[in-house]
Structure formats: structure tokens, C-alpha cells
Amino acid sequence: MTQLFRQRRDRILAYQAMRQGRALSLQQLCCEGCGQESPAMQWNEGLMVCPKCGHHMPLGAYSRLHQLLDAGSFRELDGDLVGRDPLEFPGYPEKLAALREKTGLKESVVTAYGTLRGYGAVFAVLDSSFLMGSMGWAVGEKVTRAVEYAGRHRLPLIIFSASGGARMQEGIYSLMQMAKTTAAITRFQQNGGLYISCLTHPTTGGVTASFASLGDVMLAEPGALIGFAGPRVIEQTIGEKLPEGFQRSEALLENGFLDKIVNRSQWPEVLAQLLALHKGGKSC
Amino acid sequence: MLTPEDRVKLARHNDRPGITDYLGALFTDFFQQRGDRHCGEDESILGGIARFHDQPVTVLGHRKGKTLEENVACRFGMPNPEGYRKAIRILEQAEKFRRPVITFIDTPGAYPGKEAEMRGQGDAIARCMACMSGLTVPVIAVVTGEGGSGGALALGVANRVLMLENAVYSVLSPEGFASILWKDPGRSAEAAAVMKLTAQDLYKGGVIQEILPEPEGGAHTDYAAVFRVVDEALQRNLTLLSKQSPRALAESCYKMFRAMGNGGKEQS
Numbered sequence: 001m002t003q004l005f006r007q008r009r010d011r012i013l014a015y016q017a018m019r020q021g022r023a024l025s026l027q028q029l030c031c032e033g034c035g036q037e038s039p040a041m042q043w044n045e046g047l048m049v050c051p052k053c054g055h056h057m058p059l060g061a062y063s064r065l066h067q068l069l070d071a072g073s074f075r076e077l078d079g080d081l082v083g084r085d086p087l088e089f090p091g092y093p094e095k096l097a098a099l100r101e102k103t104g105l106k107e108s109v110v111t112a113y114g115t116l117r118g119y120g121a122v123f124a125v126l127d128s129s130f131l132m133g134s135m136g137w138a139v140g141e142k143v144t145r146a147v148e149y150a151g152r153h154r155l156p157l158i159i160f161s162a163s164g165g166a167r168m169q170e171g172i173y174s175l176m177q178m179a180k181t182t183a184a185i186t187r188f189q190q191n192g193g194l195y196i197s198c199l200t201h202p203t204t205g206g207v208t209a210s211f212a213s214l215g216d217v218m219l220a221e222p223g224a225l226i227g228f229a230g231p232r233v234i235e236q237t238i239g240e241k242l243p244e245g246f247q248r249s250e251a252l253l254e255n256g257f258l259d260k261i262v263n264r265s266q267w268p269e270v271l272a273q274l275l276a277l278h279k280g281g282k283s284c
Numbered sequence: 285m286l287t288p289e290d291r292v293k294l295a296r297h298n299d300r301p302g303i304t305d306y307l308g309a310l311f312t313d314f315f316q317q318r319g320d321r322h323c324g325e326d327e328s329i330l331g332g333i334a335r336f337h338d339q340p341v342t343v344l345g346h347r348k349g350k351t352l353e354e355n356v357a358c359r360f361g362m363p364n365p366e367g368y369r370k371a372i373r374i375l376e377q378a379e380k381f382r383r384p385v386i387t388f389i390d391t392p393g394a395y396p397g398k399e400a401e402m403r404g405q406g407d408a409i410a411r412c413m414a415c416m417s418g419l420t421v422p423v424i425a426v427v428t429g430e431g432g433s434g435g436a437l438a439l440g441v442a443n444r445v446l447m448l449e450n451a452v453y454s455v456l457s458p459e460g461f462a463s464i465l466w467k468d469p470g471r472s473a474e475a476a477a478v479m480k481l482t483a484q485d486l487y488k489g490g491v492i493q494e495i496l497p498e499p500e501g502g503a504h505t506d507y508a509a510v511f512r513v514v515d516e517a518l519q520r521n522l523t524l525l526s527k528q529s530p531r532a533l534a535e536s537c538y539k540m541f542r543a544m545g546n547g548g549k550e551q552s
Binding site for chain 2: 090168175179187205206242247
């Protein structure tokens, strides 16, 4: 019976991951880093890393979970939770509905319980294909519920961020999700919980200025744009061009805001090492 | 009847009372605390210890400055990471010495500068909010002018959030909002109208707990009247919060922010 459920979970996750990458399987894919085309199949076993230059392209949330989780361990949390429209912003509900249809996602974050090389953990993975991974009520709520779930079950928390920041269409209520998620993470950490924050391209605005920056361990993929203000806004403010590599992972590492830069294919290994060093990250 | 855009203008009015005015009128014995102990002093956040009706409290808030020279020194109230890290230091002491905290919010947002980014603006704001969310002393925030974005919220994680009648509080300036969503900063009046950034809208939405009435024409027309209203509201709320246990204070703050946005209609 258990075996049956495991197989079913595997199929669901594989299906969701495939659906996210469905358009890519046969065509040539152009790298945003080097500009060269390669067949999608060659992109590092579906991890969306350019086979020619190693550039990390955005990876869908289900695909990422598919990479990280042990077979059969995926259990999505709050999978049906969808966004709200607190400002009654013209066209917003229709936009959400269209994105749900197009991306196969319900919102811009997927949260799940699963095991990584045998270690149980709670995951929240943001997906930039859904309104730039912006944080509205639903994202704040799903992340907060995931944090509280991890707290209740004494599990470590691993969040992969990819976000343009607060979701404008939800106004002040999206801003308040910063305080909500931050308060939840703070409480979780005060109770001994381990939180590993993994930053991917791009992590900016209200997500950077809340849960994404609060990891006990701070990791990032190479070349990711990470910052509070966007480069364009900064350039307008100071009236000069920003240097190459500004606000990229490598600069953040140098400035002391990251522990390590992790190549995409290395995530399972690095995360497993950290979970092992924290004795599975179970708080007591 | 004022439009949301009228209120945005009033909230940004040059002569609107700011933290230094409130400090002078409502508090005594102010001892200013300077510097973040890591990198520098940021004048755009003013903080320290003072007496409020004899009781020592911690006062903290954004400072825009009155003269052009002060405006520039304060970057018009837009803090650098040092400002938020100084705030954290001051808040931690408030917790240690069991002083209630009163914050005054008035900023267009955190400063979007090159050095600010290099020194971790996002990290500083996140940690300031985290610090506030863990406090077990009474915390009251007053939005006195512009409550702009994460730079404002960093000082706004409180047990009670009060707001002057013509103050505004939003995810971004109406100009920025219009520029992002409609690629046209000129449509800021329209943006102000849909953003629900007025005290009245935020009260209805549960983001703030109390509206503090302003004199006709705005806060800048009658300082004394504004001081009376703010003083009374602070006293009353402080008395109320002081009756709660440290644990209950932290718990109620968590619950309040935990519920933010729950009121909206679900879309399916």
C-alpha cells in the first residue's frame, strides 16, 4: 500500500516537472548567458544549466524538487492555495487564472515535505515563471505555513528563493507578507530550527528584505542577481552605470553575505552535508 | 473630501511635523544613540532614550530633516543599512532594559544606493523586522507621514500601529507603482486611488489599529493640535499594552501580522 502511494507521488512530481519543462524537450534552447543554442536535452539532465558555458537558467519549482527529493518522498503542502485580490485590482484575477493555466502552478511558490538523501525537510521553492515569483498573500501564507509546519514537526527548513519582490497588484498586503514571513522564521529559529536559505536568479526586493536573507546558512547559485533595489533604480538614483557583476552572487560572497556559491548540480550533495552536520536539523 | 492623491501630497508636505518635532514636544531628557558599531552613523534614522510622561522609553524613527542641508544629510529620510543596524542595536537595548518602544515612520523607502546594496540593505531590513517581531516590551508605531515600502515596515512591526489621518502607507510610492504596472509614472494619481494607501483604507483592512485625526488642512497647519492627539493616543495605548505580560505582547504581535491579508477574497 505504502509502495503504491510512493509511486503515485513520484508520478505526480515527475508529471508536474515535465509539464513545466514540456515546451523544452525537443527544441533548441538559447542560453541567456553565452547566447549559443544547444538542444534542450543536453541541458544538464533537465537542470537548465547551459552545456556550453555553465550559465544557470531559471528552473521551475517542480523540476527543482524533482532534482532534490528522494524518489517517492514528495508530499506537497497547501497545493490548492491560490492568491487573493485585496485591492480589487483591475484584471488581476484574470491574470492569475491565465498564469495558473499557462505555468501549471497554482501560485509562485511550491511548498512540500520530502526527504533529501534520507533527511526529512520542509521545502519552499519560488518559481519566477509565475509573475516573477512575486510575493503576494498566497506566497506569504504558503511560506509561513511551511515554516510553522517545520516548527511543529521539528524539521529543517530549506527555501529556494527566486523573486522580483513584493507583488504590486496586492499593494500593502503584499508588503505585510514580509513582516509575516519574517516573524515566522524568527520564531522558528528561536526554537532551534535550522533554516537554509538558497538564493537563485533573481532574488530582489521584499523577498530579499525578509525571509531570503535570514538563513542560518546562506547559499546561492552562481551568477544570480541578489539585491534589495533593482539595478535600474540604483542607476537612476546615483546617475551612473553599475559595474559588471554588481549584485551578483560572487559579489555578495565577497561582501560577506553568503557562505557559499553552489553549482546547481551540487545542491543535493551540499544540502545533505549541511543536514548531516546538523544531525538532520531536528531541533529539540 | 480629500482624494488619496491629496493625502499623498499632505503626507509629503515640507512643513509636516517630523520625529524631531515630536521628540521636542512630547518627550523630555532625550539622549541620542548614534552609530551601528560596525560601519557608521546614519542620520536618516534618529533614535535614543527619552522620558515620556516620566517613563523612560526608546524612541526611534525616520528623519527627513528640515533644512536642505539636513535633507541631504538624511537623504530625505531614506536610510542606509547602517540606519537599520543602529535601530537593531537600540531595539535590543530596549528589550534588555525593559523599555517600551515608540517608533515614528516617515520615509519614501530605504535608500536605493550602490553602497547601500554592497553593505546589505535587504539583510539590514530583514533583520530589523526580525528583531522587532521578537520583542517582548510594548511597541507602538506611528505612521506620521510617508510609510514607503520595506524601509518603512522595518520600523513598523509593532503591537499597535497608529496612523495620522493624512499619512499614507504603501508597498511602493504611487509613482513607482504606476511605473512598474503601467510603465507610466505620470499616472501616480490613478495609482494612489487604487493602492488603498490611506489611513481609512488601511484601518478597514486591519493593517493599522487607529487613525489619529489631523487639523483641517493637514498636520502642518497646527502643530499643537497634532501633538495633543499623538500624546493622548500614545499614553492610552502604552497604558493598555503595559498591562500585558511580555509573552502576551510577543504573541499578539505575531498573531496580528500572521493574519495580514487574510481578509481578501479568494480567487479560484
